[in-house]
Amino acid sequence: MNNEKYKKYLETLELYNEDDPSKLPSLEETREAHSRLKRIFESDSMAIDPLEDEFSTADRQNIMNQLNEAYQALVQCIPGTEPEKEIPIREFQSEVDRYELDIMDIGLEEERPQEYFLSKVLAQPEEMKTEEEKIPEEEKNAETETIEIDVEEELQPTEHLREITHPVEEKQEERYIEIHLEEEKTEEAEFTEVPAPPAEEIIENPGETGDLTRPTETLSTVEEQEKKEFTEIHLEDEIPGPHEGETLSEEEIPLTEEISPTGKPGSPQEKSKMEDTLAEWIPGAKQDESEEILILKETRENLGLSIQDAAVSTGVKEETLRDIEMENFPSLPEAGELRWCIGTYAKALSLDSHQITDEYMKKYRKWQRDRE
Amino acid sequence: MKSEIWVIGGGKGGTGKSFLTSSMGMKLAQMGKRVTLIDADLGGANLHTFLKIKKPEYSLTDFFERKIPLSDIIKDTDIPNLRFITGDIRSLDSTGIKYTQKLRLYRHIKSISADYVLIDLGAGSGPNTIDTFLIADKMIAVTMPEITAIENLYLLIKKVLFRRLNRVLSEHGLRDAAKKAWNHKTSKNIKSIRDLILYLKSLSPDIDIVVNKALSEFKLHLILNQVKNDRHIETGFDTKSVLCKYFGIDARLMGYISFTEFFWKFVKESGAFRPVTLTASTSQEISSVVQNILENKQVKIPGLSNE
Numbered sequence: 001m002n003n004e005k006y007k008k009y010l011e012t013l014e015l016y017n018e019d020d021p022s023k024l025p026s027l028e029e030t031r032e033a034h035s036r037l038k039r040i041f042e043s044d045s046m047a048i049d050p051l052e053d054e055f056s057t058a059d060r061q062n063i064m065n066q067l068n069e070a071y072q073a074l075v076q077c078i079p080g081t082e083p084e085k086e087i088p089i090r091e092f093q094s095e096v097d098r099y100e101l102d103i104m105d106i107g108l109e110e111e112r113p114q115e116y117f118l119s120k121v122l123a124q125p126e127e128m129k130t131e132e133e134k135i136p137e138e139e140k141n142a143e144t145e146t147i148e149i150d151v152e153e154e155l156q157p158t159e160h161l162r163e164i165t166h167p168v169e170e171k172q173e174e175r176y177i178e179i180h181l182e183e184e185k186t187e188e189a190e191f192t193e194v195p196a197p198p199a200e201e202i203i204e205n206p207g208e209t210g211d212l213t214r215p216t217e218t219l220s221t222v223e224e225q226e227k228k229e230f231t232e233i234h235l236e237d238e239i240p241g242p243h244e245g246e247t248l249s250e251e252e253i254p255l256t257e258e259i260s261p262t263g264k265p266g267s268p269q270e271k272s273k274m275e276d277t278l279a280e281w282i283p284g285a286k287q288d289e290s291e292e293i294l295i296l297k298e299t300r301e302n303l304g305l306s307i308q309d310a311a312v313s314t315g316v317k318e319e320t321l322r323d324i325e326m327e328n329f330p331s332l333p334e335a336g337e338l339r340w341c342i343g344t345y346a347k348a349l350s351l352d353s354h355q356i357t358d359e360y361m362k363k364y365r366k367w368q369r370d371r372e
Numbered sequence: 373m374k375s376e377i378w379v380i381g382g383g384k385g386g387t388g389k390s391f392l393t394s395s396m397g398m399k400l401a402q403m404g405k406r407v408t409l410i411d412a413d414l415g416g417a418n419l420h421t422f423l424k425i426k427k428p429e430y431s432l433t434d435f436f437e438r439k440i441p442l443s444d445i446i447k448d449t450d451i452p453n454l455r456f457i458t459g460d461i462r463s464l465d466s467t468g469i470k471y472t473q474k475l476r477l478y479r480h481i482k483s484i485s486a487d488y489v490l491i492d493l494g495a496g497s498g499p500n501t502i503d504t505f506l507i508a509d510k511m512i513a514v515t516m517p518e519i520t521a522i523e524n525l526y527l528l529i530k531k532v533l534f535r536r537l538n539r540v541l542s543e544h545g546l547r548d549a550a551k552k553a554w555n556h557k558t559s560k561n562i563k564s565i566r567d568l569i570l571y572l573k574s575l576s577p578d579i580d581i582v583v584n585k586a587l588s589e590f591k592l593h594l595i596l597n598q599v600k601n602d603r604h605i606e607t608g609f610d611t612k613s614v615l616c617k618y619f620g621i622d623a624r625l626m627g628y629i630s631f632t633e634f635f636w637k638f639v640k641e642s643g644a645f646r647p648v649t650l651t652a653s654t655s656q657e658i659s660s661v662v663q664n665i666l667e668n669k670q671v672k673i674p675g676l677s678n679e
């Protein structure tokens with residue numbers, strides 16, 4: 001891509017570094033910038049509200065298209081990432097999907113990035129491995145070869161998902177899910193630590209990646225530490241997760257939120273598989289799309305909180321919270337205030353406040369339009 | 373040496389323009405820069421309140437009515453390096469200033485001997501405000517996370533941008549091209565400044581270049597005041613992005629100032645030149661805003677790793 005165009009894309013996503021134009025944003029930065037801007041223009045940020053009358057939908061879409069174009073182009077340029085068709089497609093679809101997503105998807109929102117990362121990271125070693133493995137191949141011996149095969153296996157994450165989707169036995173399944181989440185956390189942690197790693201850097205500091213996995217080492221019974229550097233994903237998977245035997249409760253889902261607070265896209269196939277899987281395990285998780293779900297109410301009740309508790313912790317009036325929960329649109333406060341209330345409430349319930357507010361406001365706007 | 377002119381506007385009243393003008397002026401003076409503050413709020417000058425000085429004997433009224441040179445009405449303050457012109461217009465309807473008088477004022481402002489001239493604009497977006505905004509070397513807008521403040525900011529930017537575009541196109545031999553297009557807005561289906569920009573750009577590749585250049589050179593330094601929480605900060609970044617994307621200008625968020633309860637109590641009770649030292653954190657925030665403006669750096673979005 002020529003420099004001018006590249007600069008333009010960076011500027012579109014507000015990522016252009018004036019001090020050092022050669023400095024490239026990481027994949028994560030690019031994604032965050034994109035989703036931040038998308039949020040502003042697709043929903044009703046306070047910053048866009050005053051322009052509502054004069055900002056046509058088509059024009060808004062124009063800006064959205066520019067953002068998406070820049071994002072797509074940049075993602076493909078960032079070193080260490082392979083162009084992946086699924087991701088942008090998911091991006092485009094998300095607008096439609098989001099609205100209809102069921103309750104579990106909100107929980108899964110946190111999973112998506114990890115899956116995404118997983119597929120990214122797993123895809124990445126393919127090329128890196130060739131260099132990376134050279135060293136151990138020479139220095140070590142046949143031992144590494146078996147490991148290599150393991151890593152290879154891991155390269156198809158869908159294998160696991162398939163397994164989960166067709167469970168043999170209860171306990172085993174739970175374990176798989178646990179492990180899957182666990183393993184993704186590691187990936188996420190690794191990635192945030194080393195943003196957009198140019199291939200060479202990773203090779204230079206293999207110890208760094210090893211360090212990050214160390215906390216989980218205590219849980220595992222791995223004999224050879226060295227292997228970890230190359231097989232962390234695999235080993236993590238083989239050894240039973242720390243919560244073995246426990247059921248995957250709904251509380252587990254907000255837990256991952258702490259690790260990755262940002263919503264990121266994942267490949268649609270993987271996601272839907274994950275959804276199906278969890279749907280089987282969490283009663284009422286996957287519901288008919290046509291069925292309206294009062295997610296705030298349900299989440300609150302599942303957490304065992306009363307509306308009074310919620311009012312105290314959010315500072316929003318009980319009646320307002322109740323109206324919000326029941327989607328009692330005519331009684332709701334005006335849009336700006338409403339947005340704030342929902343955001344605060346969703347946050348208090350450890351939900352993704354951006355997503356909840358966006359979806360809620362979409363419904364609210366729709367109701368407003370219908371009324372008119 | 374030519375002074376650098378910072379014009380501080382923002383549309384809505386009460387967003388903190390005078391407070392920030394005085395505070396930033398003091399910061400610059402403390403850094404050893406020679407600073408002149410001008411209260412150009414011709415209707416309701418109150419900068420002196422923040423500076424804790426009596427209204428100076430002479431004001432811009434004398435400049436306009438009695439033709440006293442601007443250099444004669446600049447008043448020293450107790451702070452070294454900091455001087456001050458009040459804009460109080462007693463008898464003159466502020467909108468009644470003739471265009472030639474305005475040009476004379478701008479000429480005098482540009483010849484003030486100082487490193488920095490900070491002009492505090494009044495609220496609103498009248499023609500005087502807009503013209504004064506356009507003489508800036510650095511256009512600074514103060515807003516706060518409130519829908520009305522943001523709305524007024526956009527209104528101001530729309531008008532300033534319109535005027536700038538019209539001027540730039542005129543310089544390129546397209547006299548009043550923007551105005552003419554706007555006058556025929558219904559037939560050309562132009563509903564907003566954005567439509568107008570898109571329309572002008574579509575006229576010819578040459579105009580497209582001129583307009584693009586004008587937009588990219590339109591640098592707006594945004595300061596978000598009275599921030600109470602993270603969500604407010606987010607609104608600041610959102611506003612900046614909307615300014616960039618919707619208007620196409622080069623807007624930058626230079627910083628935000630946290631809300632201080634009892635602000636006016638502080639102003640009232642503090643001794644001369646105290647407002648800026650309200651609290652250490654406010655003072656710190658203002659310092660970093662000033663630093664960012666001087667270095668032309670903007671605040672990074674929290675969460676996005678920088679270095």
